[in-house]
Amino acid sequence: MKHAVIFDMDGTLFRTDLILKLALDETFEHLRKNGEWDGPTPIDEYRKIMGVPLPVVWKTLLPQHDEQTREEVDAYFLRRLIKNIQNGNGALYTGVLELFEQLNHRGYPVFIASNGLVAYLQAIVTHYELDHWITETYSIQQIDTLDKGDLVAEIVNKYELQDGFVVGDRLSDIMAARANGLTSIGCRFDFAQEVELKEADYVVNHLSDILDIVSKKTTSL
Template sequence: MERLVDNIRAGKGGLYPGVEDVFGFLKENGYAIYIASNGLIEYLKAIVEYYQMDRWVTETFSIQQIGTLNKGDLVQSILQKYGITNGAVVGDRLSDISAAKDNGLISVGCHFDFAREEELAEADYVIKNFEELKEFLPTIGDRIGLAK
């Protein structure tokens, strides 16, 4: 873990293409952004700090923060903490899609590095890349609590 964190701090890593642009767009348009990750706390903290993601992200949550190690429970803890009643979960794995569905949220599958077609097929919507969110989310704004 230490080596991984050191690599991030040394700039030997990167965000998915379009993340900074999309996060900026979402923040400017009133969307709240939370990260719910299976990544470990130290790893996530290094990424958020190095890329200054707190410019856009309200809070980052690690699976380590809950006892069950279940992504659905992690998302539920975010919803409870912030009083969120609707929204979307964007991710590339079945655990992301299931977390959305378990909490009555919209699931958006995205073709990131770890995406598997059979898992993405379970999502309510599928996008090819992160940048599609800029056009896609406004079309479902009423369903995620933002009528634009």
């Protein structure tokens, strides 16, 4: 397999912002009822670290809580995220399905490499019927290092990729591309930060811009 396009999920394909506050509010309300939290939901703190693995999220948001409590909160939050997806409270970014169809039509396999957990990613893929276009979905949960560069390496090695692209909105996506000798495409979407996007090989404002980059880059190789 010569070329492939590897996508991040949250803030790149899926509008996580539409369910994030709902699920986080539900989770911290649960903590308040149990006497384990006092104060507003730390949504702004979460937005700042959006894209990191969930264990890092809870260490950041709940620094005074023990590991068992964090694991319980993680499980509760995951259930609320999935329920909100199933209830149709989320959405894909405009142009996702059209881009997938065009990439498949032109012979570019599509993969997902995400810091999201397996059950969460599967809920999105199932709800929006993305399996029709996606070759395989990879979760950070599948590797011990919690490093997205290592996760992308799993795809590169399994499918013997000679070249390809990593598309995402955060520095972890850009660095994962660099670590594996792939081209990075940064998405200037909801959670993106300009200082991180400066590290990308290309930056897009809309998913519709990606096909042209992929086509031109692969034609010149």
